[in-house]
Amino acid sequence: MTTAALFDTHAHLHFPEFAEDLPAVLERGRAAGVTGLVTIGTNVETSRGAIEMAAREADVWASVGIHPHDATEADASAMREIERLAGEPRVVAIGEIGLDFFRNLSPRDVQERTFRALLEVAARVAKPVLIHCRDAHDDTLAILGEAGLGARGGIMHCFSGDVAIARRCLDLGLSISLAGPVTYPNARALPEVARFVPADRLVVETDCPYLPPQGHRGKRNEPAYLALTAARMAELRGESPASLGATMRDNARRLFGLD
Numbered sequence: 001m002t003t004a005a006l007f008d009t010h011a012h013l014h015f016p017e018f019a020e021d022l023p024a025v026l027e028r029g030r031a032a033g034v035t036g037l038v039t040i041g042t043n044v045e046t047s048r049g050a051i052e053m054a055a056r057e058a059d060v061w062a063s064v065g066i067h068p069h070d071a072t073e074a075d076a077s078a079m080r081e082i083e084r085l086a087g088e089p090r091v092v093a094i095g096e097i098g099l100d101f102f103r104n105l106s107p108r109d110v111q112e113r114t115f116r117a118l119l120e121v122a123a124r125v126a127k128p129v130l131i132h133c134r135d136a137h138d139d140t141l142a143i144l145g146e147a148g149l150g151a152r153g154g155i156m157h158c159f160s161g162d163v164a165i166a167r168r169c170l171d172l173g174l175s176i177s178l179a180g181p182v183t184y185p186n187a188r189a190l191p192e193v194a195r196f197v198p199a200d201r202l203v204v205e206t207d208c209p210y211l212p213p214q215g216h217r218g219k220r221n222e223p224a225y226l227a228l229t230a231a232r233m234a235e236l237r238g239e240s241p242a243s244l245g246a247t248m249r250d251n252a253r254r255l256f257g258l259d
């Protein structure tokens with residue numbers, strides 16, 4: 001079996017779930033063809049953790065941001081610190097940032113204010129954005145449309161919408177990242193989305209430790225399982241896993257400015 005060359009655009013490998021066995025997790029990922037990944041911050045503390053991990057591993061890069069769940073802690077000093085961290089070596093994006101109206105762990109107006117402010121940070125530091133959006137597509141896309149992404153672009157991470165929403169994301173300059181749910185029997189519109197997105201705007205992620213693909217549900221997700229999600233996407237598109245994997249890896253490296 002040919003191992004595809006894959007890039008995991010969204011992982012949280014510096015989270016406590018991996019504290020016990022991170023070297024083994026990284027080795028299994030590499031053995032499964034994961035040639036690079038971005039580990040994602042969700043607040044000031046985890047953004048620092050992402051940077052520390054990326055400094056230790058040659059195939060890991062970092063992203064810094066404040067997740068909508070944590071928006072209430074995004075005071076002026078937190079925002080200044082995220083902007084400072086964004087300038088650290090190996091930080092390739094601002095995220096994850098966005099809106100989550102499913103769980104509403106922070107009030108909506110606070111989520112929106114924080115999201116807007118972090119989009120301004122991304123513009124000032126000239127980095128792509130990694131967007132988290134749950135049950136909030138209209139508001140998220142409206143704010144992105146006002147802010148404008150320019151040539152930096154970004155990724156709609158763990159895409160959960162339909163083809164019409166995917167089209168609006170593409171029009172705004174976002175790429176689309178699919179995660180484990182595209183492999184589920186009840187994948188809703190995701191198979192159609194996997195077929196619809198042009199090859200140069202499609203990427204893949206684990207979002208580990210969350211959202212393991214079919215066959216590993218209920219357990220901790222990890223980069224080695226990225227191959228299962230990528231293989232399902234290739235099957236849906238009628239492409240070979242090796243070819244689609246390499247295309248998506250190239251897309252990710254280009255977005256993150258790694259070439």
Ligand SMILES: [Zn+2]
Nearest residue numbers: 096132157158
């Ligand atoms: Zn997310």
Ligand SMILES: [Zn+2]
Nearest residue numbers: 010040096207
């Ligand atoms: Zn995430």
